[in-house]
Amino acid sequence: MNADLVIAVDGPAASGKGTVAARLGRAYGLPVLDTGLLYRAVGVAASRAGIDPDDSEAVARVAGAIDLMALDDPAFRTREAGELASRVAIHPGVRAALNAAQVGFARRPGGAVLDGRDIGTVIAPWAPAKIFVTARPEVRAERRWRQLTAQGESVSLADVLGDIRQRDARDGGRADAPMARAPDAVLLDTSEMTIDHAADAARRIVEAARAGRA
Ligand code: C5P
Numbered sequence: 316m317n318a319d320l321v322i323a324v325d326g327p328a329a330s331g332k333g334t335v336a337a338r339l340g341r342a343y344g345l346p347v348l349d350t351g352l353l354y355r356a357v358g359v360a361a362s363r364a365g366i367d368p369d370d371s372e373a374v375a376r377v378a379g380a381i382d383l384m385a386l387d388d389p390a391f392r393t394r395e396a397g398e399l400a401s402r403v404a405i406h407p408g409v410r411a412a413l414n415a416a417q418v419g420f421a422r423r424p425g426g427a428v429l430d431g432r433d434i435g436t437v438i439a440p441w442a443p444a445k446i447f448v449t450a451r452p453e454v455r456a457e458r459r460w461r462q463l464t465a466q467g468e469s470v471s472l473a474d475v476l477g478d479i480r481q482r483d484a485r486d487g488g489r490a491d492a493p494m495a496r497a498p499d500a501v502l503l504d505t506s507e508m509t510i511d512h513a514a515d516a517a518r519r520i521v522e523a524a525r526a527g528r529a
Contacts, residue, residue, distance in 0.1 A: 319443065320345065320426035322521055323435035326448035327494060328397065328482050329455035329462075331505040331513050335448055336430035338514035339521060343428075348420045350431035350438070351400060353413045355391040356381050358399025368402040375408025383416050394463055394470060394478065401482050404432075407491040414438070432486055435497035444524035445500035446517055452479050454506045 322339055326332040333349055340347035357378045358368060366373045390396060403409050414437075420427055421439040429438060435445040450458075456476035463470055486494040496502065501520045505513040 320521075320525070321421050321439055321442040321444070322426070322428040323439050323442040323445040323497070323500070324428065324430040324448060324517075325432055325434050325436075325445070325494065325496070325500065326430075327432075327455065327486065328479055329459040330448045330450050331458070331508075331510070332430045332446075332448040334510055335446065335503070335505075335513055335517045336428045338510075339517055340428045342514075342518055343426070343521075345426050345428050346420070346423060347428045347430070348417065349386075350413075350417055350429055350434065352386040352391055353381070353383065353416070354400035354404045354409070355396045356383075356386055356388070357409060357413070358403045359388070359390050359396050361403060362395075362399055368399050371406040371408055374403045374406055375412055378403070378409040378412035381412075389466075392466065394468055394475075397482070398478065401485050405485070405489045405491070410492055432494035433492040435500045436495050437492045440497065443528050444521045445497050446503050446520050447496040447500040448503045448505060448513075448517075450504060450506040452476060452483070455479050 320343060324332045324336040336347050357374065360381060361368055361374050361377045366377060368374060417429065417438045421429055435442060453476065456472060456479045460472045460475040503516055503520065
């Protein structure tokens with residue numbers, strides 16, 4: 316039933332795209348790849364090796380050697396890892412090193428759900444269903460702040476909002492594969508939505524995309 320059901324979920328930090336992607340994966344019985352974790356893994360591995368995240372060549376070598384199966388390290392979920400990820404994600408060599416694994420995942424028989432920044436534009440522009448999930452920066456900051464605080468991190472809401480704005484600017488402003496809404500992606504603003512609302516809305520978007528292509 317799911318032949319070629321590839322769902323691209325893009326959007327800024329803490330927009331709800333990860334939750335939406337996970338719910339869609341469950342609803343359609345598809346594997347889900349959180350591609351942000353790949354960049355977080357590279358940022359953390361570079362930092363552990365004492366490599367400057369702005370050193371494009373050294374970080375690209377780290378990306379080429381990363382274990383794409385070992386993405387469940389809690390260290391990848393921290394505020395610092397998000398910041399490192401966004402810095403290493405600027406380098407074209409890093410993006411190139413992570414490209415094949417993502418494209419391979421998207422081409423899995425039966426389909427897949429991928430969430431990130433450039434899934435609908437670069438990794439799987441042919442995906443039949445694309446959603447660009449967003450929310451107001453203040454709403455996203457509060458969500459991320461709650462998540463970080465629950466993880467035991469001590470950080471102010473104002474600092475998290477600052478991070479979010481900086482990350483939006485860096486991810487949207489970089490030259491290589493900037494965060495962007497694909498022309499055929501449907502915008503889903505989750506600012507006023509509960510998780511269940513957002514998941515239902517995403518499912519309707521996917522159903523409409525499937526019906527449109529049938
Ligand atoms: O989604 P998440 O916040 O975990 O992503 C961390 C960072 O990784 C983003 O801020 C972005 O710089 C980078 N990223 C990317 N392309 C993707 C996924 C994440 O550049 N497909």
